[in-house]
Amino acid sequence: MVCLFMRELLPPPLARTRGIWFMAWLAALLLLLSACGERDGGAEGSGKTLPQAETERPTELFKLRYRLKWLHQAQFAGAYMAKEKGFYQDRGLDVEILPGGGDHPPYQSLMEGSTDISNFNLITALKYYDPQNPIVMLAQTSQKNSTLLVGKKSSGIRSIGDLRGKKIGVWRDEGGDHTRFFLESLNLDIRAIPLDWSVNLLLEDAVDMMNAMTYNEYHRVLMSGLDEDDLVVFDLADYSFDLVDDGIYTTQAFFDRHPRQCRDFTAATLAGWNYALQHPQETLAVVLRYLRESHLPANPEHQAWMLDHMRSRVLEDPSRLGFLDPQDFELATRILMERGIITKAVDYQTFYPHDHQ
Amino acid sequence: MITSKKTRPLGRQLISFMFVFMVMLFLLTILITRHLVYNVMRSSAEESISNLTEANVQMIDKNLANIMTIAQELRTVINNDIYNQGQLEHHIHHLLIDSPRLISVCLAYDSPSPKRTQTFLLENQQIRSIPTQDSDYLYKDWFQIPWLSQRPWWSDPWFDSLGSGEGVCSYSLPLTIKGQYRGIIRLDTPMETLRRIVQPIRVKKTGYAFLISSNGTIVAHPSDSLAMNYTVFDLANRYDRQDLRRTSKNAVSGQSGFERVRMDEPNRDTWVAFRPLPSNHWSMVVVVPNHEVFADLRYLTIIFTIASVMAFLILAGTIWYRTHALNQPLTELVEAIKLAGEGDLQPGPEIASNTYEIQVIAENFAKMKGSLTGYINNLQQVTEEKNSIMAEVTFASAIQRNLIPKNSDLSKLPPNLKTFGILEPAGVIGGDLYDYFLKDDGNFLFAIADVIGKGVAASMTMTMMTTLLRSVSPVKDSPEEILHTLNTFLVGNNLESDFVTMILGIIDLNSGSCVFSNAGHVPLYQLSAQGGFRRFAATHSTALGFFDNIKFTSELLQLAPGDKILVFTDGVTEAVNASDNLFGTAGLEKVLRGIDGTPPEGTVQAVISAVNAFADPQKSRDDTTILVIEYLGPLKS
Numbered sequence: 001m002v003c004l005f006m007r008e009l010l011p012p013p014l015a016r017t018r019g020i021w022f023m024a025w026l027a028a029l030l031l032l033l034s035a036c037g038e039r040d041g042g043a044e045g046s047g048k049t050l051p052q053a054e055t056e057r058p059t060e061l062f063k064l065r066y067r068l069k070w071l072h073q074a075q076f077a078g079a080y081m082a083k084e085k086g087f088y089q090d091r092g093l094d095v096e097i098l099p100g101g102g103d104h105p106p107y108q109s110l111m112e113g114s115t116d117i118s119n120f121n122l123i124t125a126l127k128y129y130d131p132q133n134p135i136v137m138l139a140q141t142s143q144k145n146s147t148l149l150v151g152k153k154s155s156g157i158r159s160i161g162d163l164r165g166k167k168i169g170v171w172r173d174e175g176g177d178h179t180r181f182f183l184e185s186l187n188l189d190i191r192a193i194p195l196d197w198s199v200n201l202l203l204e205d206a207v208d209m210m211n212a213m214t215y216n217e218y219h220r221v222l223m224s225g226l227d228e229d230d231l232v233v234f235d236l237a238d239y240s241f242d243l244v245d246d247g248i249y250t251t252q253a254f255f256d257r258h259p260r261q262c263r264d265f266t267a268a269t270l271a272g273w274n275y276a277l278q279h280p281q282e283t284l285a286v287v288l289r290y291l292r293e294s295h296l297p298a299n300p301e302h303q304a305w306m307l308d309h310m311r312s313r314v315l316e317d318p319s320r321l322g323f324l325d326p327q328d329f330e331l332a333t334r335i336l337m338e339r340g341i342i343t344k345a346v347d348y349q350t351f352y353p354h355d356h357q
Numbered sequence: 358m359i360t361s362k363k364t365r366p367l368g369r370q371l372i373s374f375m376f377v378f379m380v381m382l383f384l385l386t387i388l389i390t391r392h393l394v395y396n397v398m399r400s401s402a403e404e405s406i407s408n409l410t411e412a413n414v415q416m417i418d419k420n421l422a423n424i425m426t427i428a429q430e431l432r433t434v435i436n437n438d439i440y441n442q443g444q445l446e447h448h449i450h451h452l453l454i455d456s457p458r459l460i461s462v463c464l465a466y467d468s469p470s471p472k473r474t475q476t477f478l479l480e481n482q483q484i485r486s487i488p489t490q491d492s493d494y495l496y497k498d499w500f501q502i503p504w505l506s507q508r509p510w511w512s513d514p515w516f517d518s519l520g521s522g523e524g525v526c527s528y529s530l531p532l533t534i535k536g537q538y539r540g541i542i543r544l545d546t547p548m549e550t551l552r553r554i555v556q557p558i559r560v561k562k563t564g565y566a567f568l569i570s571s572n573g574t575i576v577a578h579p580s581d582s583l584a585m586n587y588t589v590f591d592l593a594n595r596y597d598r599q600d601l602r603r604t605s606k607n608a609v610s611g612q613s614g615f616e617r618v619r620m621d622e623p624n625r626d627t628w629v630a631f632r633p634l635p636s637n638h639w640s641m642v643v644v645v646p647n648h649e650v651f652a653d654l655r656y657l658t659i660i661f662t663i664a665s666v667m668a669f670l671i672l673a674g675t676i677w678y679r680t681h682a683l684n685q686p687l688t689e690l691v692e693a694i695k696l697a698g699e700g701d702l703q704p705g706p707e708i709a710s711n712t713y714e715i716q717v718i719a720e721n722f723a724k725m726k727g728s729l730t731g732y733i734n735n736l737q738q739v740t741e742e743k744n745s746i747m748a749e750v751t752f753a754s755a756i757q758r759n760l761i762p763k764n765s766d767l768s769k770l771p772p773n774l775k776t777f778g779i780l781e782p783a784g785v786i787g788g789d790l791y792d793y794f795l796k797d798d799g800n801f802l803f804a805i806a807d808v809i810g811k812g813v814a815a816s817m818t819m820t821m822m823t824t825l826l827r828s829v830s831p832v833k834d835s836p837e838e839i840l841h842t843l844n845t846f847l848v849g850n851n852l853e854s855d856f857v858t859m860i861l862g863i864i865d866l867n868s869g870s871c872v873f874s875n876a877g878h879v880p881l882y883q884l885s886a887q888g889g890f891r892r893f894a895a896t897h898s899t900a901l902g903f904f905d906n907i908k909f910t911s912e913l914l915q916l917a918p919g920d921k922i923l924v925f926t927d928g929v930t931e932a933v934n935a936s937d938n939l940f941g942t943a944g945l946e947k948v949l950r951g952i953d954g955t956p957p958e959g960t961v962q963a964v965i966s967a968v969n970a971f972a973d974p975q976k977s978r979d980d981t982t983i984l985v986i987e988y989l990g991p992l993k994s
Contacts, residue, residue, distance in 0.1 A: 102493070167505065172496055193505065196496040200513065203572045206505035223590040224572035225602075225609050297586040301595050 061094035062261050067106045067115035069175070069246060071099045072290040074306040075215065076119065077283050078141065078314070082272025084286050091264035099294065102173055102196070107249075110135065116254055117265060121245040122324070123181070123332045124174040129346050134252040137352045138266040139322035141273065142246035142313045145237040147178045150202065150221055151209030153232050160234060164188040169195040169202060169210030179211035181335050182241045199224065209234075215309035219302055243335070244328045246313075255353070270322045277311050280304070324352045371680055372673050379672065383665040387658060394654055402650045403615040406560055406630045410643045413566060414632045417554055420458045420546065421511070421636035424528050427452055427459060428509075428544045435464070435542065436533055449477045450484035460547045461521045464532070465489070465500055466540035474540070476520040487520060500541050503529040507538065511637030513570045514548045514577075514585060524548040524585075526576070528637075552577045552584075555641070561652070564645030571638040573609045589642070596620050604629055608640045617647065686710035690719055697722075702730045747785070750813060754786040757816055760823045762793055764958070769794060771801060771866050773992050777957035778984040779965060781928070787980035788815025789926045790823055796830055799866050799992075805924040805984050806859035807878065809900070821846075822857060836861045836874035837909035840901065844876075844909075847902035855902040860924050866992045869916035874909055876901050879927050880942065884960070884985075886919025888953040890946070918990035921957060923949070928981030929964065932972040940971045957985035 068076045079097050082088050088095045098115060100106040106118035107128050117138070125135060149168065151157050157166065168183060170176040172194030183190045193207050199220050202210045209232075212218045222228065236242070248266060255262050276283040284304055291298040315321065329348050336342045365373075431452065434440060440448060449462050461478040474489040494500050503510040509530035517525050525545035532540040551568060555577040558566035567578040573588035589609075593602035604616045608631040615630045626647040633640050648655065689708045696705070704726065708719040762769060764777050778791050788808035796802040806822055808815040825846055826839065833839045840861055847855045860881055862873030873881060875893070877900030883891040897910040916922070925945075932940040948967045952960055961983045972978060 193501075194496060195501075196493075198498050200498045200572065201502055201505065204502045204506060204510065206502045223588045223594065224574075225588070225590055225606050299586050299591055301591050
């Protein structure tokens with residue numbers, strides 16, 4: 001049963017080529033989390049051995065709030081499909097998926113206690129890391145950088161050096177930190193213009209370039225009548241800023257209180273991602289339903305583009321689904337320390353307690 | 358009717374031909390007409406749809422231009438610092454009351470201050486001021502774009518949840534106070550106003566209009582689900598149509614146009630007209646299905662096609678009727694010809710046609726049948742006569758052959774002679790003859806003759822010559838006397854064929870001497886028993902029958918035992934091969950050199966075989982006669 005479930009997690013080609021490695025890794029993770037759950041279950045005073053989610057369905061569901069990094073969209077398809085297909089419920093979880101964005105910043109929501117688990121960027125987690133009220137990473141879903149700088153060729157910009165003195169639109173919240181830190185590292189007297197989500201500033205030539213996610217704003221620019229040939233694009237990954245972004249976090253306190261639920265939530269969300277990427281049409285319908293229910297623009301083509309591009313981010317290396325690479329962790333830490341934003345590196349194992357429990 | 362070639366009735370051929378011709382003609386006519394009408398209708402549709410688009414563009418732009426004018430006046434008021442805050446609110450109040458298209462006004466300053474940045478709107482005809490609670494507005498498009506670009510800007514539709522609580526489209530222009538950019542004046546007009554103009558637009562039956570912003574976002578559309586959810590480029594991407602993307606780029610770039618966009622889906626072949634709104638660089642797009650634009654063309658094509666088909670049917674019926682009328686006498690004529698072909702030449706019913714050519718053919722066919730019947734009757738009579746004559750000629754030929762000595766009948770030969778003769782007439786009966794018999798106990802007479810001419814006349818002359826020779830020989834001693842008698846007979850009886858060449862010889866059976874006379878005939882050969890031969894080519898007179906006073910002479914040769922005499926007619930030497938060469942005496946002598954010591958029969962067979970091998974069977978041959986006599990030695994008493 002476990003083996004079958006594991007195979008369902010994988011896209012077909014990967015199941016053939018790298019399945020054994022991945023299954024070994026995920027099995028080890030589940031065993032460790034399970035062991036942790038048993039120990040902490042004791043700490044809760046129940047004195048019972050935790051039931052296996054796969055073999056016995058709990059009678060009472062554990063309510064859990066999950067705050068997304070942004071508004072509903074295909075970027076979070078894994079959570080939608082985990083809920084839709086009953087992966088959460090199978091593990092005894094009743095997950096409420098809450099939109100994030102400027103009105104509900106996910107890190108602040110987590111700290112304020114208006115959510116139990118949040119999705120935000122690695123660099124956000126490290127930037128705001130508070131040793132007195134620490135957070136822990138449950139999974140690093142995005143495995144590669146998605147941030148671009150996009151501008152019109154008509155702006156005359158051809159290389160990074162041409163950014164000197166230019167107006168660059170940067171998201172004003174922590175979503176723009178990647179770009180902001182990158183632009184600071186260039187020392188080119190760049191004027192960063194804080195933005196909301198719109199791409200109109202670029203289209204109306206109010207800024208020379210703006211940051212864009214490959215899976216989102218870049219497509220909106222293309223769908224505004226600009227062709228790829230009309231654009232100049234800088235991928236931050238090409239300039240030593242290959243920062244991974246979306247990750248799943250909770251507070252250390254919540255993690256200590258509910259380790260099994262944290263484990264189950266993580267496993268179900270990752271299973272949801274595998275399902276979503278193997279069933280894009282079905283997933284797309286679910287995503288559009290979330291958008292309509294939230295009165296957000298429901299553009300199937302745009303969401304399809306986003307889901308397709310999430311594939312290369314979530315499954316860049318399927319054997320490391322949800323895994324935080326220590327090198328990515330060190331890169332984010334180094335960038336923050338160089339900026340003087342943090343002065344002391346966070347311990348990787350403490351931040352990502354995946355193997356010492 | 359079975360014929361050697363595949364045939365079809367005339368009527369069907371005509372109709373088939375007319376069908377092909379008319380289909381091609383109608384197709385060509387339809388295509389040319391369609392093309393011409395299409396261009397006219399396209400031009401007409403472009404004009405009417407563009408006019409409709411332009412009229413609606415003007416209507417919308419009038420609303421927008423009104424807002425822009427109000428905004429500029431308000432900016433002037435604020436820039437000039439004419440009013441205090443209360444007076445300014447009063448002025449805005451009047452603007453809101455006087456301008457039904459204006460739903461709210463926002464004065465936003467770059468330094469966020471709840472007291473300064475406010476949105477004004479009407480509530481029960483009273484002005485209501487809503488102070489802004491935070492600085493988020495600094496990052497809205499309506500503020501940021503005109504602020505950064507320092508130029509007026511029309512926003513995409515947005516939902517003003519803090520102000521009017523409905524979808525609006527905002528005109529923002531930078532606010533300068535004492536020469537300093539200090540903020541933005543924003544005037545909002547409800548999208549519902551624009552939507553009410555756009556949504557009811559109907560072109561043809563199902564054509565519709567929609568508005569797109571300068572980045573292609575669909576801002577007002579009869580289908581609400583598309584508005585604000587899609588750009589026109591999303592639709593081009595959805596249908597994977599580069600032409601739609603090109604058309605969309607033309608539209609958002611401020612151009613006017615009328616272009617055809619084809620989709621793979623049914624009813625997606627459309628014409629798209631687009632015109633920019635001068636005020637805000639949006640565009641109005643009108644979409645009309647192709648089949649509606651050219652509905653009249655379709656009806657015209659259908660009517661034209663029906664008319665063409667009917668014209669064809671009428672024409673085909675007329676042709677069929679006419680060809681049937683033509684065909685009736687032709688069919689009767691064909692039947693009569695068919696019967697005639699099978700041998701029935703009896704006069705049939707009269708064929709009547711009012712077509713000149715057919716009538717001429719019918720009448721002449723009837724005449725031809727009559728002539729043919731007469732000719733056949735005559736031919737039958739001639740054939741019967743010919744058969745009768747042939748029977749008689751065959752009988753004559755049998756008689757003629759009986760006159761010639763048979764090689765198998767040795768009773769008429771003296772014991773010291775061997776003979777072998779052959780006569781191959783060119784026809785049923787011939788003009789050659791040879792004969793031999795014992796003239797008396799000691800003398801053996803032989804003769805060979807060629808009557809000049811062929812057929813029955815020559816045959817009759819030959820028969821008479823044989824008879825005469827046999828009757829006069831016993832009473833004449835020498836060849837000259839016998840030939841003289843024969844010549845006299847020929848000259849005196851005016852026969853049809855009265856010229857004869859002849860060699861006549863008499864062999865003394867005891868001595869072996871042979872006296873012979875050659876009357877204009879081919880040479881005589883003496884074949885020696887020791888091998889070799891001797892040719893006696895000299896003639897002793899002309900041919901018989903020319904003159905009555907010919908002087909005949911003779912010549913003597915001596916036969917040794919085993920010697921042979923060979924005589925023949927010109928059928929041997931005048932045999933012709935394919936190259937028109939004669940066999941000649943040279944051919945004969947070539948044979949004779951190779952047959953030393955051969956008995957008479959072998960000699961004759963050798964010669965005739967060589968002649969037959971040489972002669973071209975396609976060339977005419979004369980009668981061929983050869984006679985060989987071998988002298989075995991003196992008679993023994």
